[in-house]
Amino acid sequence: MDVIRTAIGLMSGTSMDGIDVALIRTDGRGFIERGPFLGVPYEADFRERLKRALELSRPLTDRRERPAELREIELELTEWHALAVTAFRQRFGLSADAVDVLGFHGQTVLHRPDEGLTIQIGDGPQLARRTGLPVVYDMRANDMVHGGQGAPLVPAYHAALAGKLQQAGEAVCFVNIGGISNLTYIGADGRIAAFDSGPGNALIDQWVEMQTGRTYDPGGEIGGRGKVIPALAARYLESPFFRGNVRRSLDRGDFAPLRPEEASLEDGARTLAHVAAASIVKSAGFLPESPSTYIVCGGGRLNATLMAEFSAMAEGLGSRVLSAEAAGFDGDALEAEAWAYLAVRSLEGLPLTFPSTTGVASPVTGGVLATP
Template sequence: MGDRMRAIGLMSGTSMDGIDVAMLTTDGQSFVERGPFLSVPYDPAFRDRLKQGLEDAKAMTKRAERPGCLGELEQELTLRHARAVKAFLEAHGLAAGEIAVIGFHGQTVLHRPDQALTVQLGDGPLLARETGIDVVYDMRANDMMHGGQGAPLVPAYHAALAASLEQAAWPVCFVNIGGISNLTYIDDEGRILAFDSGPGNALIDQWMEVNAGVPFDQGGRIASEGSVLMPLAERYLDHPFFTTDQRRSLDRNDFRPPEPDEAGLHDGARTLAYVTAAAILRSAGHLPHPPQTYIISGGGRLNRTIMGDLAEIAARSGATVLTAEEAGFDGDATEAEAWAYLAVRSLERLPLTFPGTTEVKAPVTGGALARSDARLPSAAK
C-alpha cells in the first residue's frame, strides 16, 4: 500500500463554466477520504475566449502547437487555476506545504482519438511555480501513445467509490453529465468498463445561448414547458455513435444543436434534455448486463427534466437512478476529486487507464510531473 497523500484536483470541463477545486486524502488505491470543494465560475468574457480557443484549435495537427489565441489563453487559464487554488487554501486554512500534489486537468480544446491527438490547455510548470505545489498534468497523452482513446480517465476513481457503497443493486453505473456524458460500469466482481455515452449539457447550453441569451437551462425549467419532438430526437439517437459496436470518446463538436428554425425555444430544450437521457441508456445497451443502479454526477443531475427522463427510461429495465448525493457523494466535486486521485496514482506509477475504459492495449499510468521550487518536506501525509 502506498503512502496516503493530501491532493487537490482541478477540473475545467467541456461545459466551460468554471474551475472546480476538490481535495482528497488518498493512497491512490482503496483509501479515499473526501475533503472540501470549491467552484470558481468563469465570467462571460472569459467563456467567450474559451469558445474562440475551440475554434482556433481546429487548425492544430500537433499537440505542442498554439495557433491563434491559444498561447495567451493557456497562460491566462493557468493563472486563473492558480488563483483558484490559493482561494481554496485560504478558505480552508491550509498552507501549500500541506498539499502533496495538484492534479491539473486543464481545458480540452481538441480531442481527436482517431488521430491520437488530444490537447488540454494548461501550463503545469507555471501552475507549480505559482502555487508552490507539485503538479501532475497532461494525464491523457500516455494512454493515446499506447493505443487508447485518451478518455475517460475518471473510472479508476469510480471504482474506489464503488467499493464504499453499502446498499446498491449491482451492476452499478456511474454517469457524469457534463458537456459530454460518460459512464463507468462496475459489477460485483470488480470488472470495470467505461466510455463516453453521448452529448450531455453541451447541446442544451448551446441551444439556450443562441435562442434565449442565457448560458444554460437552470433546473430544466425551460425544457419542462416544452414537448419532445421525436423525429428530431431520433435523428440524434440514430447517430452512428450509438449504433456501432465500437465505443469511442467524443469531442464537444461531434454533435451540434438544431438549427433555430427546427424547433421553438421550449420544444428544443425539451427534446435535447430527452436526447441527453436517452443517449445514456442507449449507450448502456453496449454493456455486458443492464445496470441496476445509476449514480448521476455533473451539472446535468440538476436538470430535473433530464433526471425525470432518465428515471423513466431506466425503470423499464428495473433500474434505479440516484443522484450522487443520494448515494453519499458530491456530484459537483466528483470529477475534480478524480483528478486528485489520479495525480496520486501517477506519482505511485499506478495505472490510470485500462483496456476496458479507453481501449488501451494494457493498463498504463500517465501524467507529467512539474516540480515546485517551493516544495516543503512535510507535503506528503
C-alpha cells in the same frame, strides 16, 4: 505501507463554465478521504475566450502546437487556476505545506481519438511556479500513445468508490452528465467498463444560450415547459455513434447544435434533454449487463427534466437512478476529486487507464510532473 497524500484536483470541463476544485486524502488505491469543494465560475469575457480556443485548435495536428493567440489563452487559463487554488486554500485554511500535489486537467480544446490526437491547454510548470506546489498534468496523452482513446479517465476513481456501495451480486454504473456524458460500469466481480455515452449538457447549453443569452437551462425549467419533437430527437439518436460494438470517446463538436428555426425555445430544450437521457440508455446497452443502480453526477443531475426522462427510461428496464448526493457523494465535486486521485496514482506509477475503459492495449499510467 502505502503513502497517503493530500491532493487537490482541478477540473474545467466541456461546459467551460468554471473551475471545480476539490481536495482528497488518498493512497491512490482503496483509501479515500473526501475533503472540501469549491466552484470558481469564469467571467463571461474569459468564457468567450475559451470558446475562441476551440476555433483556434481545429487546424492543429500536434498536441504541442500553440499558435500565439492560443498560447495567450493557455496562460490566462493557467492564471485562473492559480487564483482558484489560492482562493481554495484561503477559504479552507490550508497552509503551504498541507497539500502534496495538484491534479491539473486543463481545458480540452480538441479531441480526435481516431487520429490519436488530444489537446488540453494549461501550463503545468507555470501553475507549479504560481502555486508553489507540485503539479501532475497532461494525463491523457500517454494513453493515446499506447493505442487508447484518451478518455474517459475518471473510471479509476469511480471503481475505487463503488465498493462501498455495492451489495452482493449488484452492478453499479456511475453516469457523469457534463457537456458530454460518460458511463463507468463496475460489475459485482469488480469488472470495469467505461465509455462516453453521448451528448449531455452541451447541446442544451448551446441552444439556450443561442436563444436567450443565458448559459444553461436552470433546473431544466425551460425544457419542462416544452415537448419532445420526435423527428429532431431521432436525428441525434440515429447517429452512427450509437451503432456497432466499438465505443469511442467524443469531442464537444461531434453533435451539431439545433438550428434556431427548428424549434421553439421550450421544445428545443425539452427535445435535447430527452436526447441526453436516451443517449445514456442506448449506450448502456453496450455494458456487460444492465446495472442495478445508476449514480448520476455532473451538472446534468440538476436538470430536473433530463433526470425525470432518464429515471423513467431506466426504471422501465429494472434499474434505479440516484443522484450522487442520494448515494452519499457531492455530485459537483466528483470529477475534480478524480483528478486529485489520478495525480496520486501518477506519482505512484499506477495505471490511470485500462483496456476496458479507453481501449488502451494494456493498463498504463500517465501524467507529467512539474515542480515549483
